[in-house]
Amino acid sequence: MIKLSASILPDLVQPLEDFFCEALSPWSIVHPRPEDEVTLHGYFEDEEIGRDAWAELRQEFSDLPEDPTCETVRDEDWMESYKHHLRPWSYGRLQWVPEWERETFESPDDSAVVYLDSGLAFGTGSHETTRLCAQALVEFEKEKGSGGSVIDAGCGSGILALSAVKLGFADVHAFDNDPEAVRVTRENAEANSEEKGLSIVEAGIEEGMTDRTCDLLLANIQSNILNIYAEELVNGVRESGWLALSGILAHEAEKVAEVFQAAANKIWGEKLNPTIRRDGEWSLVLFQRA
Known part of the structure; x- marks a missing residue:
């Protein structure tokens, strides 16, 4: 698994979030605190796919850096990053539960449970x-x-x-x-x-x-x-x-x-x-x- 990363301008956060909104996307924006730099991460099967995806994204957002950093990550590390990203959520009797909690998550008998793919x-x-x-x-x-x-x-x-x-x-x-x-x-x-x-x-x-x-x-x-x-x-x-x-x-x-x-x-x-x-x-x- 390949991880692409780049620091981005704060002004790009909202347009990018709007662009990514509920799309099937490998990208995520990390902005821990207002005073910290904002980082854009993407996970891909190989570097060529990642570079092509970055080029396509830059066609929409030309202010993105030309060359993101690229590193190899273990599948286990990649999955762990999504486990931190996803948490169970409920409203009324509707429950959204990450797939890896399927066997351990307890919900009321009348719950409507949707299991989410961590990928x-x-x-x-x-x-x-x-x-x-x-x-x-x-x-x-x-x-x-x-x-x-x-x-x-x-x-x-x-x-x-x-x-x-x-x-x-x-x-x-x-x-x-x-x-x-x-x-x-x-x-x-x-x-x-x-x-x-x-x-x-x-x-x-x-x-x-x-x-x-x-x-x-x-x-x-x-x-x-x-x-x-x-x-x-x-x-x-x-x-x-x-x-x-x-x-x-x-x-x-x-x-x-x-x-x-x-x-x-x-x-x-x-x-x-x-x-x-x-x-x-x-x-x-x-x-x-x-």
């Missing part, structure tokens, strides 16, 4: 936006039951879709335009023995939402993409359904709410006041149809 730096539920969406999912199930359908738009590693299945939803549709995300979602579904009732396809928002409606739509996607496809997403929510939008920085929430309010008024003929929730620098915009 994913992102898409593991560690990001605030994923948790905000999961909270909306749990609240929807508690209020309306699990008889409806769920769409996970931009599913990443499939954690939200798998959580819906674990909570008892029998009609769950997940899609992502990244083939790697689709592959990993399928692997995670198999690892959790939860393939029944879950459809997983490679598609963008326009294709993924074609001829589809649901009772709960979860879209954990960057705000600029959400705004472009506001009408497609709004059109996919049934009467009395919920639309939960995240991947949104706190300062972007009002704008996203405004764009989707306009789309809702146009398509549903309803003027709805969304709820905006925040977790750190991130937010969720929630529409609840009557």
Whole structure:
């Protein structure tokens, strides 16, 4: 296993986190204390793959250093780094548990447990936006039951879709335009023995939402993409359904709410006041149809 590392400018932290947000990514940002330097780490199977990935990242962020340091790490060290990164998390009866704690973690009998693959730096539920969406999912199930359908738009590693299945939803549709995300979602579904009732396809928002409606739509996607496809997403929510939008920085929430309010008024003929929730620098915009 190869580890690439580079010190980065503090101004790059937020753009990089936004770029990495719930993507299937080998990168992680280490920023222990405000006075410490910020380091970007990436883990790869070999140096050539790592160097190619760094070059691609520099195409998006030209201020990154040209030449990161490269070192060989033992697989055991790599796995330990992720064990420190991942911790069990719960909300209501939903539990997210790292795979290596499968045999030792104790949870209540009625818990809906999703086991997380430790080999994913992102898409593991560690990001605030994923948790905000999961909270909306749990609240929807508690209020309306699990008889409806769920769409996970931009599913990443499939954690939200798998959580819906674990909570008892029998009609769950997940899609992502990244083939790697689709592959990993399928692997995670198999690892959790939860393939029944879950459809997983490679598609963008326009294709993924074609001829589809649901009772709960979860879209954990960057705000600029959400705004472009506001009408497609709004059109996919049934009467009395919920639309939960995240991947949104706190300062972007009002704008996203405004764009989707306009789309809702146009398509549903309803003027709805969304709820905006925040977790750190991130937010969720929630529409609840009557």
